[in-house]
Amino acid sequence: xxxxxxxxxxxxxxxxxxxxxxxxxxxxxxxxxxxxxxxxxxxxxxxxxxxxxxxxxxxxxxxxxxxxxxxxxxxxxxxxxxxxxxxxx
Amino acid sequence: xxxxxxxxxxxxxxxxxxxxxxxxxxxxxxxxxxxxxxxxxxxxxxxxxxxxxxxxxxxxxxxxxxxxxxxxxxxxxxxxxxxxxxxxxxxxxxxxxxxxxxxxxxxxxxxxxxxxxxxxxxxxxxxxxxxxxxxxxxxxxxxxxxxxxxxxxxxxxxxxxxxxxxxxxxxxxxxxxxxxxxxxxxxxxxxxxxxxxxxxxxxxxxxxxxxxxxxxxxxxxxxxxxxxxxxxxxxxxxx
Numbered sequence: 001x002x003x004x005x006x007x008x009x010x011x012x013x014x015x016x017x018x019x020x021x022x023x024x025x026x027x028x029x030x031x032x033x034x035x036x037x038x039x040x041x042x043x044x045x046x047x048x049x050x051x052x053x054x055x056x057x058x059x060x061x062x063x064x065x066x067x068x069x070x071x072x073x074x075x076x077x078x079x080x081x082x083x084x085x086x087x088x089x
Numbered sequence: 090x091x092x093x094x095x096x097x098x099x100x101x102x103x104x105x106x107x108x109x110x111x112x113x114x115x116x117x118x119x120x121x122x123x124x125x126x127x128x129x130x131x132x133x134x135x136x137x138x139x140x141x142x143x144x145x146x147x148x149x150x151x152x153x154x155x156x157x158x159x160x161x162x163x164x165x166x167x168x169x170x171x172x173x174x175x176x177x178x179x180x181x182x183x184x185x186x187x188x189x190x191x192x193x194x195x196x197x198x199x200x201x202x203x204x205x206x207x208x209x210x211x212x213x214x215x216x217x218x219x220x221x222x223x224x225x226x227x228x229x230x231x232x233x234x235x236x237x238x239x240x241x242x243x244x245x246x247x248x249x250x251x252x253x254x255x256x257x258x259x260x261x262x263x264x265x266x267x268x269x270x271x272x273x274x275x276x277x278x279x280x281x282x283x284x285x286x287x288x289x290x291x292x293x294x295x296x297x298x299x300x301x302x303x304x305x306x307x308x309x310x311x312x313x314x315x316x317x318x319x320x321x322x323x324x325x326x327x328x
Contacts, residue, residue, distance in 0.1 A: 084259065084283065084319065086258045086294075087256065088258055
């Protein structure tokens with residue numbers, strides 16, 4: 001199980017990759033002029049140890065769903081990934 | 090539980106949907122039905138729903154809900170859940186699936202077009218949630234108060250998250266946000282996202298105890314792509 005827990009709020013206004021605790025959060029789908037709000041960013045454990053695509057967590061959804069003006073109240077989010085029964089094809 | 094619905098006629102389709110809901114202990118009540126639509130309630134939501142199938146020769150679905158049925162298939166405070174589905178393809182495969190907390194109508198047109206109309210809930214008091222996602226028609230999601238919301242995934246299908254041995258995909262919670270971007274819920278009951286490429290539109294797939302529903306687009310407040318839906322234990326759950 002990968003336990004992705006959120007601590008600090010990170011905001012950016014341009015596309016690119018953020019590196020938090022050595023793990024890359026890819027923001028390739030970030031749209032110009034929109035805020036990306038990553039609520040948190042401390043990866044306690046990771047589902048893999050060898051790098052590569054298995055360690056990348058895509059957070060572009062945050063840019064997709066958030067309006068250009070951020071809500072004033074802070075948000076927190078705890079994301080727990082769980083292994084399924086569905087085999088990798 | 091899951092059911093392949095009878096598509097030999099519209100009335101057979103409506104009958105088999107209501108029968109499937111009944112077998113799932115959902116106490117469906119039909120308020121109105123014609124060849125073109127059926128209006129019903131069931132115990133997974135306090136709302137009134139209308140499923141329309143037109144044109145019949147292509148089994149094209151559309152789906153709405155409201156607060157009450159005012160007669161003639163009309164709904165008070167109608168909201169559009171699934172609409173503008175392409176009519177140039179035949180939606181020939183219909184399924185109903187359910188687990189303890191969620192259920193869905195999955196519709197397929199050939200190998201490339203899918204739509205999932207789903208009910209789930211969020212919060213400890215099981216607030217009802219209704220939504221649809223599709224790689225074809227327009228879709229939306231609504232919270233327990235009937236307000237349009239956005240569903241979000243912490244993962245968007247462009248990269249594979251897998252175990253070190255590459256054995257199994259991960260699942261992620263379904264997140265709901267208001268149109269203002271504020272977090273409504275950090276997980277929904279009975280549904281998850283399958284951390285698999287969004288382009289691998291699934292439709293309906295069964296793996297052990299679990300069922301995978303469609304991936305696709307949602308249109309509010311922006312159009313964006315969601316990964317495939319996972320219904321844990323839906324293949325084996327019984328009421």
